[in-house]
Amino acid sequence: MSTLNLLIANYMFNRLAHLQPNIEKLIPLIHGAHRFLVSMHCRPDGDAAGSAIAMGHILRALNKDVTILNVDEIPMQLTFLNGAQDIVHSLERFDFDLCIILDCATPDLLGKKFPHDKITCPIVYIDHHSVPWQDCAVNLHDSQASAVGEILFHLANALNVEITQDIAAALYTSIITDTGSFRYTSTTADAMRVCSYLLATDINVWEICSNIYENNPVEKIQLLGLVLQTLWLSHDGKLACLHANRQMLKQCHCSGAMTDGFINYARSIAGVEVSIFLTQLEDNLYRMSFRSRGNIDVSQIAASFGGGGHKNAAACTIEGSVESIRTQVETIFEDLL
Ligand SMILES: [Mn+2]
Incomplete structure (x- = not known):
């Protein structure tokens, strides 16, 4: 030893x-x-x-x-x-x-x-x-x-x-x-x-x-620029959503994996309690990531869509358009936020 x-x-x-x-x-x-x-x-x-x-x-x-x-x-x-x-x-x-x-x-x-x-x-x-x-x-x-x-x-x-x-x-x-x-x-x-x-x-x-x-490819930062423009807020600014669709990924020569960490920009906004990031996988299919602060258990929400994770960080895949997914999520958080 x-x-x-x-x-x-x-x-x-x-x-x-x-x-x-x-x-x-x-x-x-x-x-x-x-x-x-x-x-x-x-x-x-x-x-x-x-x-x-x-x-x-x-x-x-x-x-x-x-x-x-x-x-x-x-x-x-x-x-x-x-x-x-x-x-x-x-x-x-x-x-x-x-x-x-x-x-x-x-x-x-x-x-x-x-x-x-x-x-x-x-x-x-x-x-x-x-x-x-x-x-x-x-x-x-x-x-x-x-x-x-x-x-x-x-x-x-x-x-x-x-x-x-x-x-x-x-x-x-x-x-x-x-x-x-x-x-x-x-x-x-x-x-x-x-x-x-x-x-x-x-x-x-x-x-x-x-x-x-501190080793980001420039394409990732260019993609971040596009992603930040998709910011959507709901529930008096407690719910924030960002997304990356395939066109944005293609434009910046990025894979979906390049969006790793972007969700934290949504959570970092003052007043946001839950942030969501949608990455388009197929025409009508997205990977949905959640981050929360405090007591909201997003792993339960991800589990209801067949995914999993931790209390403050979870993920799942979900079908639909960005708009329809945001509406679904808005309803889920109706009682929580
Ligand atoms: Mn781990």
């Missing part, structure tokens, strides 16, 4: 007692398997990509054979992470011993192209979304964890895997992105303690943050 691992082992983490029983169930499964499939929600964010990349490094440190699958591309601002280049977008073989699914609230979120039918090995879920999965070998779930990365930090320590700079950078990415750079309510003492150990590996925090937050 390295000096750092010893230090960590002696430190109190509030959530460790909750995680311990499932970590203990998971360890023999990991040791007993050789070929691993790791996957996470489609359109991966910093937690999904960061935790999957860290999981890959952790398993490879144990001499495991690891395939990381995401049906979508890894966003450009996360490709700096060592290991991002190894993520595949489809599978050629399916003979895995164990499949580990990370940061994924519902099976749908693995994406339409995920080969659900062909994955026959036991499945382990590691997640912090509010609805834990059923029917799995182990469900390492903690809805109070700031990010899946925080849970993986404890798993790595339990496996006696040294937290290398590659692992630390991936876990730090997962925690800073899911806590909004330590601004959201998910920012806990435990999250900070985990990060203090990650920083002890001498990762370059500024380099990580500038890669994630």
Whole structure:
């Protein structure tokens, strides 16, 4: 055990007692398997990509054979992470011993192209979304964890895997992105303690943050200019909606993934309690993201459309035009705002 691992082992983490029983169930499964499939929600964010990349490094440190699958591309601002280049977008073989699914609230979120039918090995879920999965070998779930990365930090320590700079950078990415750079309510003492150990590996925090937050392609900023002009407010300015249609994406040479983070501009308006972002997927189909502040639980609303997420951040897909979707949403929030 390295000096750092010893230090960590002696430190109190509030959530460790909750995680311990499932970590203990998971360890023999990991040791007993050789070929691993790791996957996470489609359109991966910093937690999904960061935790999957860290999981890959952790398993490879144990001499495991690891395939990381995401049906979508890894966003450009996360490709700096060592290991991002190894993520595949489809599978050629399916003979895995164990499949580990990370940061994924519902099976749908693995994406339409995920080969659900062909994955026959036991499945382990590691997640912090509010609805834990059923029917799995182990469900390492903690809805109070700031990010899946925080849970993986404890798993790595339990496996006696040294937290290398590659692992630390991936876990730090997962925690800073899911806590909004330590601004959201998910920012806990435990999250900070985990990060203090990650920083002890001498990762370059500024380099990580500038890669994630200050590395925008000019096309994204041009798209933002168009998107901001679509601002629609309702319920005395408590509900805000922005959208990006396919014509706008085409005009700026952007994919839908480039709209990542735009929703926060709507929530940042004084008085806004819920913000919505619509990204056009097909003629009459949109991805709808929600952000809320305070007590409004948008995961419930997303769940009513077959989606999922957290209390303050959730998403689903929805059919209709921008106008008809806004009308539906306006009605839903009639009693809430
Ligand atoms: Mn997450």
